[in-house]
Amino acid sequence: MIQIIDLRDIQPNRVDLADLIPRSKTDFSVATDIARGLIDAVRERGEEALLEQAERLDGVRPAQVRIHAEEIGAAVRDLDPAVRSSLEEAISRVTTASEAQLPLAKVTQLGDGAEVIQRWQPVKRVGLYVPGGKAVYPSSVVMNVVPAQVAGVSSIALASPAQKQFDGSVHPTILAAAGLLGVDEVYAMGGAGAVGAFAYGVPSLGLDPVQVITGPGNIYVAAAKRLVRGVAGIDSEAGPTEILVIADATADARLVAADLVSQAEHDEMAAALLVTDSAEFGDRVRAELEIIAASTHHSARVIEALDGQQSAIVLVADMGAAAAFSNAYGPEHLEIQTEQPGAVLDLIDSAGAIFLGENSPVSLGDYLAGSNHVLPTGGQSHFSSGLGAYTFLRPQQIVKYSRSALQEVEARIVALSSAEDLPAHGDAITARFTR
Template sequence: MLKRIDLRGQTLSPAELATVLPRAALDVEGAMAQIRPVLEDVRSRGAAALRDLGERFDGVRPEHLRVPAAALRDALADLDPAVREALEISIAHNRAGHTAQLPRETTTEITGGGVVRQRWVPVRRVGLYVPGGLAVYPSSVVMNAVAAQVAGVEELVIASPPQKDFGGLPHPVILAACALLDVDEVYAVGGAQAVAMLAYGAQVENDVDRADVAAAGTAGETLCEAVDVVTGPGNIYVAAAKRAVMGTVGIDAEAGTTEIAVLADATAEPAYVAVDLMSQAEHDPAAASVLITDSPELADAVDREIDRRVPATKHAERMRSALSGPQSGTVLVTDLDQAVAVADAYGAEHLEIQTADAADVAGRIRNAGAIFVGPYSPVPLGDYLAGSNHVLPTGGTARFASGLNVMAFIKSVQVIDYDETALKELAGPLTALATSEDLPAHAEAVNARF
């Protein structure tokens, strides 16, 4: 049974709501103290540190840090045909969804003879992190890689933890997804050390590394060249590492543990609400599942469904921990107006709307990573096949952050092109502004031309 938070009859500000709503504790700052030595170790010792850290944190010392091309080919050849078909559908849907995000270049005539062009330029090289903890996430390969490919990125690098059961390589389904997307630079490196490798680069350690690098057509002592942007979900240590390297590279966001909020009224089907809350609780004992409703009867019915269904699930213990934790619960509200206010204050990673006139309610929401409208748009659809991205802001950061999209990999470059006449017409006003700021050389840079 989900714990209850009764807000009926209360009028609370967004700041006050933030103090009473369920929320997973995410001490990124505390985790940074633990990951800083990891980052420095990788920065100074390169591949040698990556092997030591793989043995320490993943329980296996990878022989091949760069995954050999043969392992990628073999993984794709051995992939379950049903899984391959599903991944191909996901790739196609995500290409369509992300292509719609591409910005258009524009040219604006500011004055006669003076134009500003808005260019959108993809970064050259990106590092994509794919977790490998309690579950296997080939879908995260798709979400990261497709967005970068559609953006026009030239070089894609994927890092995923080495697996003891697979000879120190990432999970074969992860490798198969990489092969399916023609990503051939893949590393068996996980956690904060993967973020460090991507941000700082890494030097080879031994002849195995040299052979793997040579086989990939790259000469020299560099195992992995540093990237321009690092994206992808991960645990708190990955989030802390991304915060630490931000500025050295760009990052998408500090993604925390997954969360779902379901905004529902008395018209919602309790079983649908229950299984959707359970679907995210399946990820992690720290996952957050929150129901926001003005119907105590629905809340009771959802509790009964959860109590009946959880024992029959594969990950029942993990799910119970998540649903009973301080990050999960049912929030009772007076009406839909208050429900919308609560949803906005919570800023869920995933927000489902299961109400009468769900589309209208969805249109009133300001803060959410992604919004799933109606009874037939459950969050797992977005996790895999909807054509949206499942790398989304968590921990309330949807107030100011967006989900992963092509803009994570594209820079805006303004191109200014004025002729002599256009510049001369603006010389006077420019001189006035430069003089007011006590920057006379700025004015001289214009006036010297005339």
């Protein structure tokens, strides 16, 4: 069962912690080489390469890569009413939370007639990826599509892997979620090939290149997104999921264990970490993990994830050390279940999403919190954020000066352009005031 890492007697700095953090030793270079080959095949052979990749990697050759609108409509009609109601509630909540992320245009007056206008423009076209390997993720359709729509994106394409049990089509629940959101451009394609298709387009499918690619996936999807960055923008390289729980002796060991298992069931490579200042509490959580992991539906997958080198119970001296460890790790999901969660929160600087208290589990964020569950993994929360409306917006500065406002700064511009040995810059200003 899950390993224990004891850091109570040492005070490592952030650099030292980076070496102590438990992570899987996946060779990203191998995944990158494989992803590059899949992308190159799609660039060279388009639709035929996508069909071959589906047959080889998903075990089925789709009748067509692009899904007909009639099939999407049928999926909506056949959707279980309880699932439909839940998806509609998720759409409503994520819409409300995403609308709060929209920045306002602002005009800055730097003098009489001197204005800089800040505006935010949405990209025109995006490609949204919804994984479809070990589970079905209609919630990821909501998390990808809603913020793009809120941002004002006018063209949305969605991809999800071909499903063998549905004759090579996209899972009907994924199609139904897309239909509920009004998305009718859906493709049965997965993995690195789908990312390549989004980035470079596939003319025979009517698939035009996109400006931004978002969505979670496996290590090959993450590698592919890294490879096409520069051709298209990306959200982050969201790979196998992570949960880190900071808890003290006041927390409920059963609930902490349940939360760790909830994320471990995603994938054998999922990372589940508890960071605590109580060895006795760590032992109680470990005992609960053994019980819950043995009885959960995906028991084998969960046990492998918990046994992996990426998962651990980490013992620290105090909550300050717990926060320091979490900041060095930069978790995708961070739960804080302590006597004073606000005090711990004040010490946190890096996390994809943060869940405070025992009544705010990660599962809430996966579905109905209103927050977005497409989050940076692998420590990327040190420099990236979760998906939001802002992901699809570009800030633009608009400069508007009157003649008098320009003349007021003329001499200073000439002085600076001369200092930089770029006199034509200054000449472009003075030309406006000389005949």
